[in-house]
Amino acid sequence: xxxxxxxxxxxxxxxxxxxxxxxxxxxxxxxxxxxxxxxxxxxxxxxxxxxxxxxxxxxxxxxxxxxxxxxxxxxxxxxxxxxxxxxxxxxxxxxxxxxx
Amino acid sequence: xxxxxxxxxxxxxxxxxxxxxxxxxxxxxxxxxxxxxxxxxxxxxxxxxxxxxxxxxxxxxxxxxxxxxxxxxxxxxxxxxxxxxxxxxxxxxxxxxxxxxxxxxxxxxxxxxxxxxxxxxxxxxxxxxxxxxxxxxxxxxxxxxxxxxxxxxxxxxxxxxxxxxxxxxxxxxxxxxxxxxxxxxxxxxxxxxxxxxxxxxxxxxxxxxxxxxxxxxxxxxxxxxxxxxxxxxxxxxxxxxxxxxxxxxxxxxx
Numbered sequence: 001x002x003x004x005x006x007x008x009x010x011x012x013x014x015x016x017x018x019x020x021x022x023x024x025x026x027x028x029x030x031x032x033x034x035x036x037x038x039x040x041x042x043x044x045x046x047x048x049x050x051x052x053x054x055x056x057x058x059x060x061x062x063x064x065x066x067x068x069x070x071x072x073x074x075x076x077x078x079x080x081x082x083x084x085x086x087x088x089x090x091x092x093x094x095x096x097x098x099x100x
Numbered sequence: 101x102x103x104x105x106x107x108x109x110x111x112x113x114x115x116x117x118x119x120x121x122x123x124x125x126x127x128x129x130x131x132x133x134x135x136x137x138x139x140x141x142x143x144x145x146x147x148x149x150x151x152x153x154x155x156x157x158x159x160x161x162x163x164x165x166x167x168x169x170x171x172x173x174x175x176x177x178x179x180x181x182x183x184x185x186x187x188x189x190x191x192x193x194x195x196x197x198x199x200x201x202x203x204x205x206x207x208x209x210x211x212x213x214x215x216x217x218x219x220x221x222x223x224x225x226x227x228x229x230x231x232x233x234x235x236x237x238x239x240x241x242x243x244x245x246x247x248x249x250x251x252x253x254x255x256x257x258x259x260x261x262x263x264x265x266x267x268x269x270x271x272x273x274x275x276x277x278x279x280x281x282x283x284x285x286x287x288x289x290x291x292x293x294x295x296x297x298x299x300x301x302x303x304x305x306x307x308x309x310x311x312x313x314x315x316x317x318x319x320x321x322x323x324x325x326x327x328x329x330x331x332x333x334x335x336x337x338x339x340x341x342x343x344x345x346x347x348x349x350x351x352x353x354x
Binding site (some may be wrong): 027031045048050051052054055056059072073075076078080083 | 101102114133134135136138139140142143155160161257258259260283337341347
């Protein structure tokens with residue numbers, strides 16, 4: 001289940017692992033195995049996630065962090081080019097910022 | 101994932117600003133999904149309204165089904181969704197095929213709608229608009245995805261191409277969508293639309309091949325206003341802010 005809300009602050013490595021777990025849940029293990037996921041991986045180009053998969057991914061972040069993080073609000077401020085260039089590292093930094 | 105059971109099928113929905121007094125429902129187009137609104141248009145409307153998005157049957161993350169793509173079945177689904185969510189009367193917006201669903205909703209259940217916003221609804225009698233349904237092939241998909249897809253402007257990778265290919269194959273060859281659409285070709289010609297009395301906002305792209313459909317609707321619906329903005333059929337992707345601002349303005353005006 002992905003409904004736990006963490007109270008403890010996570011470091012960037014832990015956030016990265018959690019993001020990897022969410023990505024695996026969204027696109028499936030068989031695809032993730034073929035990929036080298038790094039903080040530089042972009043959602044659309046490298047991970048080949050389409051927008052409905054990013055909706056799914058956002059849901060998981062919401063379910064995990066609750067009100068602590070307004071992930072959809074943050075994404076909604078980006079234009080299409082920014083969304084296309086969005087990478088894991090940017091999300092990790094954003095989550096870290098929200099926790100501090 | 102927020103999933104609700106509607107007419108015995110699982111429907112993926114997303115709701116924003118659930119506490120608001122008034123509700124806007126937005127319907128996406130064919131071969132698309134709710135994400136066309138989720139990241140840009142819905143959050144702007146959610147500043148004022150409770151916004152409900154849902155994936156049509158066999159689209160996005162809603163359950164697949166073989167039959168019932170005609171506008172009456174699609175509006176039965178929407179009405180049942182409103183019942184499930186206990187929504188009595190809503191502001192309704194639809195894009196492309198979703199615009200046709202919104203229009204049919206206004207003719208069948210006028211009392212459930214406050215105002216109507218139609219974005220780029222095509223005329224179902226226009227063979228070119230329906231043409232994509234007749235010409236499907238893998239090559240067609242590659243061309244279509246590269247030029248017309250409204251979900252991303254990135255060149256699609258292998259996994260996405262296969263995922264989309266599976267969806268198109270399913271919809272084109274296994275479901276009744278093709279025939280159901282052909283059966284709707286008289287929709288704009290039949291008398292129904294002239295009975296639409298809602299305040300109706302028609303939003304089209306200047307360079308869209310659907311603009312004539314917008315003009316036709318503007319003539320048929322007495323309480324309508326047509327606005328053409330820069331862009332083509334893909335205006336929600338090309339100019340989401342402008343689309344959202346116009347919808348917000350329209351829904352807010354008393």
